[in-house]
Amino acid sequence: MTDPEARKVIELGYGGSERLTMNMGPQHPSAHGVFRAILTLEGETVAAVDAVIGYLHRCHEKLGESLTYTQYPSIASKTDYVAAMTSELAYVRAAEIVGKFEVPKRAQYLRVLVAELQRIASHCLWLGTWCLDMGGALGGGATVFLYCIRERETVLDLFEALVGARLLYGFHQVGGTRYDLPAGWTEKCRKTVDTIDQRINEYEDMLEGNAFFLVRTQGVGVISRELAQEVGISGPLIRGSGVAYDVRRAEPYSSYEDFDFKVPVETAGDCYARYRVRMQEFRESIKIVRQALDGLPEGPISSRPGVKSVGQVRVGKGEGYARVEGARGEVGCYLVADGGAKPYRMKWRGASFSNLAVLPHIIPGHKVADVVAIMGSVDPVFGEVDR
Amino acid sequence: MPDMPAPLYYFIVAFVVLNAVIGMVTYVTLLERKFAARMQSRIGPYRVGPHGLLQPIADALKLMMKEDVVPTLADRSVYNLAPIVFLVPCMLIFATIPFAPGLGVADLNIGILFFLAVSAMEIVGLFMAGWGSNNKYALLSAMRAVNQIISYDLPFIFAALVPVVLAGSLRLSDIAAAQAGFWPWLLPHWFIFYPVIGQLAFIAYIVTTLAAENRVPFDILEAESELVAGFRVEYSGMKFALIQLGEYAHAIGTSFLGALLFLGAWSGPGPAWLGAFWFLLKAMLVFLIITWIRWSFVRIRVDQILAISWKLMLPASLLLLMGSAAWVAWRSAGGA
Amino acid sequence: MAPETKARGFVGELVDLVGAVTRAMRVTLINLFRKPVTVHYPDVTREYPDRFRGVLALVYDKETGEEACIGCRLCEYICPPQVIKVEMLKAEKRNYAKTFTLELYACEFCELCVQVCPTDAIIMMKSFDVATADRRELLFDKDRLHAVGLQFEPSWATGNLLRDMQSPPKAAKTEGAHGKAGGSE
Numbered sequence: 023m024t025d026p027e028a029r030k031v032i033e034l035g036y037g038g039s040e041r042l043t044m045n046m047g048p049q050h051p052s053a054h055g056v057f058r059a060i061l062t063l064e065g066e067t068v069a070a071v072d073a074v075i076g077y078l079h080r081c082h083e084k085l086g087e088s089l090t091y092t093q094y095p096s097i098a099s100k101t102d103y104v105a106a107m108t109s110e111l112a113y114v115r116a117a118e119i120v121g122k123f124e125v126p127k128r129a130q131y132l133r134v135l136v137a138e139l140q141r142i143a144s145h146c147l148w149l150g151t152w153c154l155d156m157g158g159a160l161g162g163g164a165t166v167f168l169y170c171i172r173e174r175e176t177v178l179d180l181f182e183a184l185v186g187a188r189l190l191y192g193f194h195q196v197g198g199t200r201y202d203l204p205a206g207w208t209e210k211c212r213k214t215v216d217t218i219d220q221r222i223n224e225y226e227d228m229l230e231g232n233a234f235f236l237v238r239t240q241g242v243g244v245i246s247r248e249l250a251q252e253v254g255i256s257g258p259l260i261r262g263s264g265v266a267y268d269v270r271r272a273e274p275y276s277s278y279e280d281f282d283f284k285v286p287v288e289t290a291g292d293c294y295a296r297y298r299v300r301m302q303e304f305r306e307s308i309k310i311v312r313q314a315l316d317g318l319p320e321g322p323i324s325s326r327p328g329v330k331s332v333g334q335v336r337v338g339k340g341e342g343y344a345r346v347e348g349a350r351g352e353v354g355c356y357l358v359a360d361g362g363a364k365p366y367r368m369k370w371r372g373a374s375f376s377n378l379a380v381l382p383h384i385i386p387g388h389k390v391a392d393v394v395a396i397m398g399s400v401d402p403v404f405g406e407v408d409r
Numbered sequence: 410m411p412d413m414p415a416p417l418y419y420f421i422v423a424f425v426v427l428n429a430v431i432g433m434v435t436y437v438t439l440l441e442r443k444f445a446a447r448m449q450s451r452i453g454p455y456r457v458g459p460h461g462l463l464q465p466i467a468d469a470l471k472l473m474m475k476e477d478v479v480p481t482l483a484d485r486s487v488y489n490l491a492p493i494v495f496l497v498p499c500m501l502i503f504a505t506i507p508f509a510p511g512l513g514v515a516d517l518n519i520g521i522l523f524f525l526a527v528s529a530m531e532i533v534g535l536f537m538a539g540w541g542s543n544n545k546y547a548l549l550s551a552m553r554a555v556n557q558i559i560s561y562d563l564p565f566i567f568a569a570l571v572p573v574v575l576a577g578s579l580r581l582s583d584i585a586a587a588q589a590g591f592w593p594w595l596l597p598h599w600f601i602f603y604p605v606i607g608q609l610a611f612i613a614y615i616v617t618t619l620a621a622e623n624r625v626p627f628d629i630l631e632a633e634s635e636l637v638a639g640f641r642v643e644y645s646g647m648k649f650a651l652i653q654l655g656e657y658a659h660a661i662g663t664s665f666l667g668a669l670l671f672l673g674a675w676s677g678p679g680p681a682w683l684g685a686f687w688f689l690l691k692a693m694l695v696f697l698i699i700t701w702i703r704w705s706f707v708r709i710r711v712d713q714i715l716a717i718s719w720k721l722m723l724p725a726s727l728l729l730l731m732g733s734a735a736w737v738a739w740r741s742a743g744g745a
Numbered sequence: 746m747a748p749e750t751k752a753r754g755f756v757g758e759l760v761d762l763v764g765a766v767t768r769a770m771r772v773t774l775i776n777l778f779r780k781p782v783t784v785h786y787p788d789v790t791r792e793y794p795d796r797f798r799g800v801l802a803l804v805y806d807k808e809t810g811e812e813a814c815i816g817c818r819l820c821e822y823i824c825p826p827q828v829i830k831v832e833m834l835k836a837e838k839r840n841y842a843k844t845f846t847l848e849l850y851a852c853e854f855c856e857l858c859v860q861v862c863p864t865d866a867i868i869m870m871k872s873f874d875v876a877t878a879d880r881r882e883l884l885f886d887k888d889r890l891h892a893v894g895l896q897f898e899p900s901w902a903t904g905n906l907l908r909d910m911q912s913p914p915k916a917a918k919t920e921g922a923h924g925k926a927g928g929s930e
Contacts, residue, residue: 165773183794202910204796232765327912328860329911332823
């Protein structure tokens with residue numbers, strides 16, 4: 023039963039001049055993946071946005087039913103491939119909640135460590151691609167992009183030393199983690215995090231106070247507090263609109279209650295506010311990483327024996343939902359288990375999927391050039407959207 | 410002047426200058442790529458030839474060998490003529506620039522007027538390209554082009570007229586000659602060193618040049634990430650090469666003009682025949698400043714660009730022009 | 746650093762603009778003189794970390810020199826994209842793998858096969874230099890896998906090392922880390 027009200031494309035009042043329907047198609051330099059936005063333009067102003075998704079659908083939820091609990095964590099990284107650690111964490115935590123598995127303290131601290139490092143890397147990519155969209159592939163945007171990628175590479179080098187892979191890890195397993203820190207990793211980590219702390223100052227120098235940047239981002243794409251809570255967005259989007267909701271504080275998991283960090287909140291609700299939230303999240307993540315390194319307890323890294331066969335993990339009958347604070351918002355995994363080695367049903371709550379729902383509300387009324395600025399500040403990753 | 414018929418002489422000179430300009434354009438693209446790369450912590454073209462020196466040749470060969478695709482519904486004559494209409498004014502501006510005292514194609518006595526007028530004609534070619542492509546993106550970009558370039562031509566002209574007022578002549582070689590010599594404290598007599606007026610006029614000139622050439626932060630025209638090459642989107646192969654050539658030729662042309670108006674053209678240490686070399690160096694310096702700005706900023710929206718032009722640049726450049734005129738009048742009437 | 750409010754007046758805004766412009770240009774200028782981070786691959790080989798997950802290989806037993814693979818097919822069952830196909834060959838003392846094919850073009854490099862191998866037969870190497878123009882060359886059979894095992898440097902991870910890293914220590918009753926085990930092995 024389709025609700026015609028809900029499916030209606032929101033359009034501004036007819037202003038009288040001719041309207042042009044333009045497709046910002048799935049192949050587009052700033053579509054952040056494969057995203058199709060059918061824009062209705064009046065001159066340079068966008069009158070309506072019809073968002074079409076589904077170009078990256080890879081049947082993750084069906085894969086979740088056909089792969090066992092030992093196999094799927096490696097695949098879970100591919101939903102939000104930019105912030106893979108938090109994606110895996112959602113699935114693994116869901117299995118642990120339903121199966122009532124304990125996670126040793128050291129594994130919890132390791133999970134926090136990699137999740138925050140992953141948040142730093144993901145925000146580096148966000149800043150780079152956002153400036154690339156706004157500034158052009160031949161211009162200042164490309165410069166900021168390459169600086170951010172340079173910093174992100176150092177974090178990925180850390181992950182490579184820890185896990186062996188740069189982007190899609192397979193680091194988590196049900197009951198703990200698969201890898202422990204190698205020798206010399208903590209020093210490298212501290213040095214990397216110090217460098218990034220210093221380089222963020224450079225980025226803020228380049229962008230903040232820069233009239234060109236401010237004039238492109240302030241007052242653009244304002245999400246009001248009521249709209250934010252109504253539509254169901256999460257992450258830096260909702261924190262940029264004045265609602266202080268962070269899963270790490272609302273429902274602490276994996277020892278987040280042991281760490282001392284601020285949750286940055288801005289009230290303006292425009293692209294600039296979301297930018298400020300993410301820049302402050304950089305600093306807070308660096309703080310958490312330092313605390314995790316300082317306070318890392320000794321002990322096992324998994325409460326279950328190492329994986330020796332494919333059906334090793336059996337989760338008893340039950341269902342549960344696990345949520346984590348990913349780089350883009352609340353990533354959730356709902357698991358229904360039936361006692362076997364594979365889940366009966368697994369559903370992903372992709373953060374970007376819910377975040378994209380806000381676009382038809384905030385884009386109409388802006389110019390075409392603002393569409394990319396807003397898309398960039400919403401920061402979707404289509405692996406999460408289409409799964 | 411050797412005794413050959415004047416048309417033949419001018420033909421040979423123009424041919425040499427045209428080839429030199431095209432050669433310079435191709436290597437300036439390499440210069441820009443390597444300079445930009447260094448600012449971004451990477452190395453530019455490196456493998457084609459030693460340190461990438463053969464890269465422009467490779468690019469030119471590639472563009473020549475590409476298939477020439479014309480969209481079915483494109484307006485054929487407009488589409489095919491547009492690159493040429495765009496290129497010709499951009500090449501023509503080099504006719505009036507004197508590269509050294511007495512070394513130029515045509516040292517008109519209205520030299521700078523010719524330069525400014527002809528360089529504004531590229532809009533026609535641009536709009537023809539956008540319209541003839543039968544592509545919504547190209548059309549959007551072409552409409553923005555007309556808006557932007559027309560808005561910025563006025564401040565550009567006023568900023569370029571400040572040295573004219575200070576030198577008292579429209580002829581480019583006179584303006585260059587007026588900057589010879591030194592002030593006390595070994596400061597060259599270049600217009601950029603004139604207190605306040607010189608620096609402000611130079612800054613205004615750079616800003617309006619960026620806009621007139623569609624360079625970031627004013628490149629809303631091509632806006633790579635939104636309109637994917639804008640008015641050029643349907644061009645490939647040799648026609649694209651002509652459009653690129655025109656754009657970079659215009660960029661270098663305005664760099665040469667900037668060096669001539671503000672940095673004293675060929676005045677520099679050493680013998681007189683070295684003047685052309687100093688001129689080239691100064692033009693490249695202006696070009697590098699423009700490139701440096703280009704790679705440091707994000708672009709701004711079209712309505713903001715127009716707001717800057719009409720609300721800031723036009724009054725500012727007008728005030729500068731009036732200020733410099735007043736100063737010249739005061740100097741010639743009473744003061745030193 | 747909150748942005749200045751709009752009531753700064755024309756001159757104030759102009760001063761801010763000039764300041765911001767010079768700051769941004771200073772950052773690019775500083776980076777102009779930094780050493781580029783480019784690594785001239787393939788002229789310069791990159792130093793791979795110890796745990797690098799490169800191409801897969803089969804190895805021989807260190808003491809006996811025989812093939813380490815016993816054809817138990819555990820790797821085949823756990824591989825998520827199912828790229829490994831093994832046939833077992835029974836013999837008197839121990840089993841072998843009669844055929845062992847690995848489709849490297851579909852492999853995810855998740856290291857799960859390495860994790861489960863009881864005899865440390867399949868490992869990953871510190872290299873990924875197998876680029877080719879023909880995809881069929883990436884369908885590794887047993888001989889190719891053994892050849893790769895001798896050609897590159899092996900990574901740190903083997904099945905037993907990984908499992909030892911993950912398994913909780915036997916006598917540790919420290920933090921009650923052994924919760925209710927949800928299943929059997």
